[in-house]
Amino acid sequence: xxxxxxxxxxxxxxxxxxxxxxxxxxxxxxxxxxxxxxxxxxxxxxxxxxxxxxxxxxxxxxxxxxxxxxxxxxxxxxxxxxxxxxxxxxxxxxxxxxxxxxxxxxxxxx
Amino acid sequence: xxxxxxxxxxxxxxxxxxxxxxxxxxxxxxxxxxxxxxxxxxxxxxxxxxxxxxxxxxxxxxxxxxxxxxxxxxxxxxxxxxxxxxxxxxxxxxxxxxxxxxxxxxxxxxxxxxxx
Numbered sequence: 001x002x003x004x005x006x007x008x009x010x011x012x013x014x015x016x017x018x019x020x021x022x023x024x025x026x027x028x029x030x031x032x033x034x035x036x037x038x039x040x041x042x043x044x045x046x047x048x049x050x051x052x053x054x055x056x057x058x059x060x061x062x063x064x065x066x067x068x069x070x071x072x073x074x075x076x077x078x079x080x081x082x083x084x085x086x087x088x089x090x091x092x093x094x095x096x097x098x099x100x101x102x103x104x105x106x107x108x109x110x
Numbered sequence: 111x112x113x114x115x116x117x118x119x120x121x122x123x124x125x126x127x128x129x130x131x132x133x134x135x136x137x138x139x140x141x142x143x144x145x146x147x148x149x150x151x152x153x154x155x156x157x158x159x160x161x162x163x164x165x166x167x168x169x170x171x172x173x174x175x176x177x178x179x180x181x182x183x184x185x186x187x188x189x190x191x192x193x194x195x196x197x198x199x200x201x202x203x204x205x206x207x208x209x210x211x212x213x214x215x216x217x218x219x220x221x222x223x224x225x226x
Contacts, residue, residue, distance in 0.1 A: 032213050034215075041201075041222070042219070043217040043218060043219045044154065044203070045217075049213070051213070061210060089153060089154070093213070096207070097155075097156060098215060100153045100154045102152075102153050103153050105173075
């Protein structure tokens, strides 16, 4: 099955700085790569996604890049704010099923 | 649109009893629903894929006789944890995809199960 690795496991940034989270996947047949933000005890919230036929996508302060050849994708958050503090998960979809990375706990220091 | 609800939001039960969790798509039809389990400070692990009108497909290592899944309609899937034990205590989250779409999964709010 698909194996998704996510780094780093924790990330502390100063407010206003950028945060980058990287994921790699193993199955070249994966074709959809969403990123989720999850607050404690809450449901995962989709923040951005990218399909395998696109290399980059941006939505305001959030961007995702995908390198299909290297099988890795990254989340970039610019101008971080305290409300960006949460756990972020990457995922890869193959045959309708999502495989999740282990998660990154992001802390934005005011 | 694309709202998924779960009931109950939390439940405490005694060891050996069974618990049923409901997952509903409120404003769309969901041919496929997914059940995940999330232990504290860990990731979401897919337990099974639930298809309306057919048997669920379980992931490797998930006991189908212990985690009974029923997807009787296009808006409702249920997960029953049978003979629950303390190690089954976890956060159970369902998700659903719209019929005719295959990409985005819409997640329910989760059910916190505590087995004493």
